[in-house]
Amino acid sequence: MATTMRVLLTDGSGLTSKQVAHRLGTVGHRVEVLAPNGLCLSRFSRYVRKVHPVPAYGPDPFAWLEAALSVWAVGHFDVLFPTQEQVAVLSFGHDRLIDAGVTTIVPEFDALAAVQDKVSAHRTLAGLDLPQPHASVVTDARELAAHGDLPAFVKLPIGTATSGVQLVRTRSEAAAVASALAADGVFDGGAVLVQQPVSGPLVMVQSVFDHGELVAFHACERLAEGTNGGASHKQGLSLPATRHHLEALGASLGWHGGLSVDVIVGADGPLIIDVNPRLVEPANAAASGVDLVGTMMEIARGGQVRVAPEGRSGVRTHQLLLAVLGAAERGGRSDVLGELVSSLRHTGGYRDSTEELSPLWHDALAAVPVAAATLATLARPAASAWFTSGSVSNYALTPGGWRKILDAASLRPEPDWPR
Numbered sequence: 001m002a003t004t005m006r007v008l009l010t011d012g013s014g015l016t017s018k019q020v021a022h023r024l025g026t027v028g029h030r031v032e033v034l035a036p037n038g039l040c041l042s043r044f045s046r047y048v049r050k051v052h053p054v055p056a057y058g059p060d061p062f063a064w065l066e067a068a069l070s071v072w073a074v075g076h077f078d079v080l081f082p083t084q085e086q087v088a089v090l091s092f093g094h095d096r097l098i099d100a101g102v103t104t105i106v107p108e109f110d111a112l113a114a115v116q117d118k119v120s121a122h123r124t125l126a127g128l129d130l131p132q133p134h135a136s137v138v139t140d141a142r143e144l145a146a147h148g149d150l151p152a153f154v155k156l157p158i159g160t161a162t163s164g165v166q167l168v169r170t171r172s173e174a175a176a177v178a179s180a181l182a183a184d185g186v187f188d189g190g191a192v193l194v195q196q197p198v199s200g201p202l203v204m205v206q207s208v209f210d211h212g213e214l215v216a217f218h219a220c221e222r223l224a225e226g227t228n229g230g231a232s233h234k235q236g237l238s239l240p241a242t243r244h245h246l247e248a249l250g251a252s253l254g255w256h257g258g259l260s261v262d263v264i265v266g267a268d269g270p271l272i273i274d275v276n277p278r279l280v281e282p283a284n285a286a287a288s289g290v291d292l293v294g295t296m297m298e299i300a301r302g303g304q305v306r307v308a309p310e311g312r313s314g315v316r317t318h319q320l321l322l323a324v325l326g327a328a329e330r331g332g333r334s335d336v337l338g339e340l341v342s343s344l345r346h347t348g349g350y351r352d353s354t355e356e357l358s359p360l361w362h363d364a365l366a367a368v369p370v371a372a373a374t375l376a377t378l379a380r381p382a383a384s385a386w387f388t389s390g391s392v393s394n395y396a397l398t399p400g401g402w403r404k405i406l407d408a409a410s411l412r413p414e415p416d417w418p419r
Contacts, residue, residue, distance in 0.1 A: 202231075
């Protein structure tokens with residue numbers, strides 16, 4: 001991209017935001033971010049020029065939106081880039097964004113609502129006959145307590161980074177979970193998804209759509225698990241079956257913008273286990289030759305884009321920060337030290353692998369979070385929870401926040417997806 005633009009990211013706390021900021025900065029754009037916490041992850045990058053304080057998004061998306069529009073109004077930005085779950089309120093308020101002169105890329109709200117929560121996503125995939133694990137929608141605590149097909153994952157409709165997901169192995173565990181969810185009011189007009197486990201590797205799939213047309217696609221396997229179920233090590237791969245499935249999903253919804261899914265590649269092929277109506281961690285794609293971020297920028301600006309060729313398979317990337325925090329959760333100090341030694345020697349999962357979050361050779365500031373996490377977890381391994389919980393709470397949409405958006409949309413016609 002030859003023209004330098006001022007880009008405002010909707011979030012500065014998450015991994016995706018940090019990767020997007022790095023990608024935009026390395027091609028010359030000026031990047032600023034929105035975040036409730038000035039010490040957010042993206043602060044530690046020389047490519048992020050400023051962090052603008054805004055309310056935490058999850059509990060009150062509309063308060064966040066008002067603050068974001070205020071920042072946009074005085075910032076002379078060219079693009080508002082959705083990097084996390086703020087896409088939900090941006091989609092709902094798209095007419096408001098147009099009136100404010102905001103240039104961005106988000107799907108229509110009815111399309112977003114069809115996959116925003118896990119129950120709706122399950123029904124949408126089922127309506128299109130797209131492959132997913134066997135699952136049932138449970139609306140009653142007694143039904144959940146008596147569920148006989150165990151083990152199973154009990155998934156709340158709204159949850160981020162494994163929050164709201166519990167593995168239930170026995171009837172007694174099912175009864176305990178059912179009781180707790182009932183006490184929290186989950187079944188007061190709501191439901192949960194009970195999904196059967198599937199054996200096989202987890203693959204993270206990212207795509208970009210231009211009004212229903214798939215224009216960029218990438219898949220990468222999680223080689224090692226970091227903290228909160230995240231992928232500390234990835235490897236790009238070809239997954240044509242899931243590409244076809246995403247083409248069908250995006251075309252049916254008329255999707256516009258980033259769309260990601262997690263799949264398990266089981267004995268019967270790839271099964272979709274989760275849908276994220278946004279872009280997720282694009283660094284492995286960039287290393288593999290697929291510029292998801294640049295494609296979204298071009299579409300947002302009204303440019304014409306060609307369908308991107310498939311990226312190279314076998315490209316390995318890692319996130320040392322996630323690996324360190326994951327090692328602290330699993331084993332403690334010795335595991336943290338082992339992870340650091342392996343990264344310094346480029347052995348194990350670090351052999352022939354490049355860093356996604358902390359590329360020190362041209363962004364030394366990115367080392368600060370890794371150093372802080374290392375020192376904290378060596379002193380007290382349980383400190384890993386502090387690093388992860390605060391970041392997710394800054395950008396994750398809460399059930400209450402989603403309910404506020406749905407209540408505001410209640411006068412709109414019911415979505416008719418899939419079509």
